[in-house]
Amino acid sequence: MNKVAKGIRELKEGEQVDRVFLVRSKQGLVTKNGNPYVSLKLGDRTGEIDAKIWDRADDLSPRFKKDDFIRVRGVVSSFQGSPQITVRDLDPVPPDQVAVEEFLPASKRSLDEMAAAFRQIADSVGSPHIRALILSFADDEAFMNRLKRAPAAKGMHHVYIGGLIEHILDLVGLARDVVPHFPWVDGDLVVAGCVFHDIGKVAELKYERSFDYSTEGHLLGHIAIGYEWVSERMRGIPGFPDDLAMRIKHLILAHHGELEFGSPKVPMTPEAFVVHHLDNLCAKLDSVREFIAQGSGEEGESGMTPYHKILGRYLYRGPSRIGGFIGSEGGSEGGNEGGSEGR
Structure with a gap:
């Protein structure tokens, strides 16, 4: 079983490489001189690194595709201040010879503990209808198994197994700190927005070997998917108030904040402003944290x-x-x- 002996973040310029990577992206290109080459992103659980096949591209490229595991032999160089592998040779590695968990980044927090904390959110809200709505997801074992593993994004923030549920829990924690400063804001609604704003990413993204968009994600997107899921669950809760349903749906539709950022609606309620800004803060800071952590x-x-x-x-x-x-x-x-x- 192939395991990662040394993480990508530990690779240094000039170091010889002979180890297994997961191919996260692959693109065939042509140099200015008309010579074919292949541009790759290779990954393990610690991160990813650019790689180039300059020589023998026509020979090596047919041996693998995106999401394959390959054993790479080459050398680490530097391009514009970032490390890059120049690939000299490679061989495909069968999936049954690989410990897949070694090649996908994962939350440092326990997935099961985060799932339990997600369910406990329902106990913290006063609205019986919002509580029932949260529990309709939390008590769905098949859904929770997917939520526990989903990343929060393909490349911007919380890009790791468990990233989405961690992002949700972080937002709920932020909401509990912020909302008491604004007594005219409905805290239960803000919590609902934190829980449901990105819920559609469970289906928008693929996260078995690498992080990418599913067909549903490409065609619909997480806002439409989440809106549909939450609307369906609301209809299954007897007596769910129409006004409350509308306000929660608005939180989903408005959480990107601006039309040019893919938001079908701009925030039009105090709660929608809070959810949008907390979401933006949490996402941006995680992106900053991750980028700074990658190296000098x-x-x-x-x-x-x-x-x-x-x-x-x-x-x-x-x-x-x-x-x-x-x-x-x-x-x-x-x-x-x-x-x-x-x-």
């Missing part, structure tokens, strides 16, 4: 990361974070102890 950037000891394409900026890691993660104990003056509590 182009300027080496300057403490800057490579350019973050989605956020459109470089990020400053700070001297105490060079070579490490946000999340170790200690404050901003913690020296080698790093930053504050992470995920």
Whole structure:
């Protein structure tokens, strides 16, 4: 059984590589001189790394496809401040010879404990109808088995097994801290929005070997899927108030905040504003945490990361974070102890 002896984040420039990776993406391209090459993203549970097949592309490319496991022989180089593997040779590896859990990143929290915490959310709300709606999902074993494993996104935030349920629990925790400062905001509605805003991602995404969109995800998207699922469950709860149903559905439809960001509706209730901004905060900070944790950037000891394409900026890691993660104990003056509590 092939296991990952050394994580991708530990690979150094100039290091020889001879190990198994999961192929997360594959694209056949042509150089300016007209020579074929293959651009790859290779992954394990610690992250992913770019790779290129410059020589023998026509020979090596037919041996594998996306989501295959391959044994790569090559060398680690650097391109624009980020590590990259130049592949010299490779062989396909049968799935039954691989410990799949070694190749997908996963939450550090127990999936079963998070599932139990998800169910306990129902006990924290006063509205009997919202409680019944949450329990209609929490008591569905087949659904919960999928929710426990789903990532929260393909590439932006909480991109790991258990990422979606962790994101939901984080949002509910944030809501409990924030809502008491605004007594005119309905706390039960905010909790409902935190629970259901991304629920459709359970079906929008695929997460068996790599993280990608399902056919349903491509054609419908998680907002439409979640809206449909929640509406169906509401209809199964006797006496579910029409106004409450409408307000919860609005939370799902408006959580992206702006029309240009894929939101069918902009927030039009206080609760929708809260859910949108908490969701955005939680997602952005997880993306920042993950990017900073990946390693030093182009300027080496300057403490800057490579350019973050989605956020459109470089990020400053700070001297105490060079070579490490946000999340170790200690404050901003913690020296080698790093930053504050992470995920």
